[in-house]
Amino acid sequence: MxxxxxxxxxxxxxQDGVLSQAAEQFRERxxxxxxxxxxxxxxxxxxxxxxxxxxxxxxxxxxxxxxxxxxxxxxxxxxxxxxxxxxxxxxxxxxxxxxxxxxRTALLKGRGSYLCLHRLDMARHDASLPERGSLRTLAKIEQWSKATRTGDLAELPGLDERSPLIPLITSTRENCLGAQCPQFKACHVNLARREALAAxxxxxxxxxxxxxxxxxxxxxxxxxxxxxxxxxxxxxxxxxxxxxxLGAQLGSGQALDFARDMLGAGLQHARGLVDWQQLVAAVERAARELRLVVGKQWPGAKLRWLGPAPEGVNPEAWQGALDDLQDAFVQAADGLDTVSEISPDFVRLHERARQLAKRTARFAQPCEIDSVRWVDVGTQLRLIESPLDIxxxxxxxxxxxxxxxxxxxxxxxxxxxxxxxxxxxxxxxxxxxxxxxxxxxxxxxxxxxxxxxxxxxxxxxxxxxxQSPFDYASQAAIYVPRAFPKPNDPSHSQQVAKLAAHGAAELGGRTLVLTTTLRALRTIGDAMRQHFELLENEARPEVLVQGELPKRVLMDRFREGASNGRAGCVLVASASFWEGFDAPGDALQFVVIDKLPFPPPNDPLVEARSQRLEAQGRSSFSDYSLPEAAVALKQGAGRLIRRESDSGVLAICDTRLVAMGYGRRLLAALPPMRRLETEADFESAIDALRKPC
Known part of the structure; x- marks a missing residue:
């Protein structure tokens, strides 16, 4: 019943219900x-x-x-x-x-999405703004702050999500003053929470x-x-x-941010009452020493941490550096405690120092059961402990x-x-x-x-x-080039760029290239620009590469396509563009995927999950790596057809899809597009997509 x-x-x-009157082009599905x-x-x-x-x-x-x-x-x-x-x-x-x-409806985001009025006021008096252009941007933010009701930074046009100003005008759990803040009543975060509770x-x-x-x-x-x-x-x-x-993180960047905030508050509210320079120097020195103990590593390296120290790191030196960092946080907490009644800034800084000390102590102890621990190495150092799943x-x-x-x-x-x-x-x-x-x-x-x-x-x-209502067999085709370098061949990315450039030149842009690594992203982007240098200016598609412009700008520019007499666009992207990027219609008709998106086997979290499956008598490849690749591949392929009127070609430049037995499972996970078996089939499909710009 x-x-x-x-x-x-x-x-x-x-068909004649409320939705048919409320939604444009509604039809019963x-x-x-x-x-x-x-x-x-x-x-x-x-x-x-x-x-x-x-x-x-x-x-x-x-x-x-x-x-x-x-x-x-x-x-x-x-x-x-x-x-x-x-x-x-x-x-x-x-x-x-x-x-x-x-x-009643309400929208609630994290702190980092809202303007913090208190920190905006502090930024006005900050003599060390990151760059000259920041003063102009700050002036625009101040003007907007007087008119906005929500304080949601997404409302502010032209604000680059990568702007170094954003951390200075938003709060975090660590630096928020809570009810002691002079702007507490007008706080946008608290207003959003109150509205959410009433909605x-x-x-x-x-x-x-x-x-x-x-x-x-x-x-x-x-x-x-x-x-x-x-x-x-x-x-x-x-x-x-x-x-x-659900795990824990501790970064040398967190320590340096804390030190900077402590020095700023100390010199502003309690100059001379505590030796702020000494406390700050101790934290900064301990954070630097922790980074130095790790030594030279490839940028972006992830160091396994199975024992008392990460792989390749001297355990005694590592534990000593952790102890020194914990001591520096404890000393900072003691110093802040002596002036806590002067300003609410010191109360919050004292809490931060205690939390950082406890977090450091946690990483000096063995890893939690059913969790994995590693160190991310870059300019800064990040210590991470994560559960294997939720x-x-x-x-x-x-x-x-x-x-x-x-x-x-x-x-x-x-x-x-x-x-x-x-x-x-x-x-x-x-x-x-x-x-x-x-x-x-x-x-x-x-x-x-x-x-x-x-x-x-x-x-x-x-x-x-x-199932999707789209007629994929008539709307889309999939092409796996047979005569192609293997994925680990040094020439692979160049050949991907060549194939993508050819299709994009025929279509006047309208091409999305999805890569599995940042290295391939840069190589393919550079190679495609070189290919297009041979074309006449008016026929040369614009090559957009992830990272060179804010994501929102890249997406908007790509969707504009060929306009104002310009050629269309090619977008070369990785990671976040495999999903959530929507370019329906003629703006996108050719999607190129460079390799099968298997999870990286040397990633500590991937490795730990695989080992757990093997310990259970299961196959880590069949039960983890293949499903992960299938889902990611399906997400990437899903960029191509967004409406019932769309059409296009998907090229996957990985011969394993047709040469290996598991390729059938991956192909079965994709939408049922028609298969292009030969290069001639591919050329014909691209030719059929060509339309006058």
Whole structure:
């Protein structure tokens, strides 16, 4: 027997229902309705639902409509701020108006997304701004600060997300003064939290959710127990996001930032009362010594840390450096304690010093069970301890499938005190009725979606797979060049660039090249520019390379394509562009993937996960590496076809896809595009895409 909510949802998605009047070009889709009915059933009865919804299903409306019609309090979490802003600014208002619902919605992001009025005031008097242009940018921010209601930096046009000013005008958990701040009443972070607590629908992101799970600091402690429906969109990122927050990190950069803040506050509020120079010098010296103990390493190296010290590092020197750093933090805490009554800055700095000392002490002890520890080496040093997955935390602390140990979780850095602002986490009123929905376009390559459900602790969840409505066989083709260098051949990237440049020249740009490494990114970008130098200026596509411009600028420029008499664009990108980048229509018709995206075997986290599977008698390649590659490959391929009217060609420049037995499994995970077997087939497919610019 169907519930009243299911009946409402079915009516809403009917051809002549409310959605047909509210959404442009709406038409009834079987897959979208199927998913919406499953979500409605889960909301009505409680429980967990995992839905893989192919591109074009319309999964956003499939969970928003039943969530809104349920009348329950709802928490929506996304992986990216882009989708977060889209949900809050476009999709939710449209549906709330269409259904004439009296609901309040709120948007809640992490601290780093909001202007801190107190730190803006401090930045005005900072004599050491990072660069000359910062003064002009700061003036624009000051002018905007007088008009903004939310303080969300995403509203500020032209602000580069890489700007060195951002850390100076935003707060962190460590440097926020809380209720002692002179701007506390006007604080944008607190305003956003208050609005979230009063709202019926709250839109957050995965980072915020897990940050709160780790340190109970973002306001979720009060919010989550009052919510009966929780939806995680872009859920495929849930595990990797969670492990970032559920472990511990300590960086030499953190130590230097603390030292800088301590010196600034000391000289401003308590000059002469404490030898600030001595305390700061001790912290800076200890941080530098810790970095020197590691010695010369390749930039970006990840050092395994299985024993008392990272591999290749003298254990006695390493432990000595950790002890010295801990002592420096303890001495700083003692000095700050003597002046804590003078200014709230000193109270917060004292807490930071204690936390940093405890974190350092943690890294001087053996690694936690079922965790892995390593050191990231760059200009600065980062010590990292991470759980292998979020399954245990999800079962015991989120889904409550096991008896909770205490109402308040211990601080991951060893501080068992309650958060001074929020206190202990209250238990939910009735976990059995709460509905949990997890959805994404890619959640695995097997019918049970084990790649997703296992590390997220969701083995008992209902699983639903909804196929894309796109006609991939007619809309898209896949080409794997046979006569191609092997992926480890030094000439491989040059040949990728040659193939991509040829297609882009024929199409007038409209090409996205996705790489698996930053080295390949630079090599392919440079080689494509060299190829295009032979073309006439008006026919020369513009080559955009990730890292050379802010991500938002790259995406906007690419989507503009050929305009104002210019040729179209080629975007060469890695990592974050494999997913979440949407360029529908003619702006993108050729996607090139350089290699199969297997997880790097020498990464400590990947290595530890593989070893755990082997210890269980399972195959780390079949049960971990292959599913990881399948999901990433599916994400990358998904950039090509975004609408029912799109068309294009996907080229995967890795012969293992057709030469190795496991290639069949990877091909099966991709959308059912037609296969191009020969170079002539490829040329013909590209030629068919050519349109006058």
């Amino acid at each position: 169907t519930s009243p909510l299911e009946n409402q949802v079915r009516d809403a998605f009917a 079987g897959g979208q309705t199927e998913m919406a009915m499953a979500v409605a059933r889960t909301i009505a009865g409680g429980g967990m639902l995992v839905v893989e919804a192919g591109t074009g299903v319309g999964k956003t409306f499939s969970y928003l409509v039943p969530a809104l019609l349920s009348g329950e309090r709802v928490l929506l979490s996304t992986a990216t701020k882009t989708l977060q802003d889209q949900l809050f600014g476009r999709d939710l208002p449209r549906l709330v108006e269409a259904f004439a619902l009296p609901v 019926d629908i709250v839109v957050i992101n995965h980072h915020l959710f897990f940050a709160d799970l780790a340190v109970r600091e973002t306001g979720m402690a009060e919010l989550l127990p009052t919510v009966n429906v929780v939806v995680f969109d872009e859920a495929h990122q849930l595990n990797e996001t969670g492990v970032q927050f 399954a245990d935390a999800m079962r015991k602390r989120v889904l409550k499938l096991a008896e909770p140990v205490e109402s308040a979780e211990p601080d991951p850095y060893g501080d068992d005190e309650e958060d001074p602002e929020h206190g202990a986490v209250p238990p939910p009123e009735d976990d059995s009725r709460r509905a949990w929905v997890f959805t994404s376009a890619t959640l695995g390559d097997d019918p049970t979606l084990r790649w997703f459900t296992e590390p997220c602790g969701l083995r008992d969840a209902e699983v639903l797979r909804v």
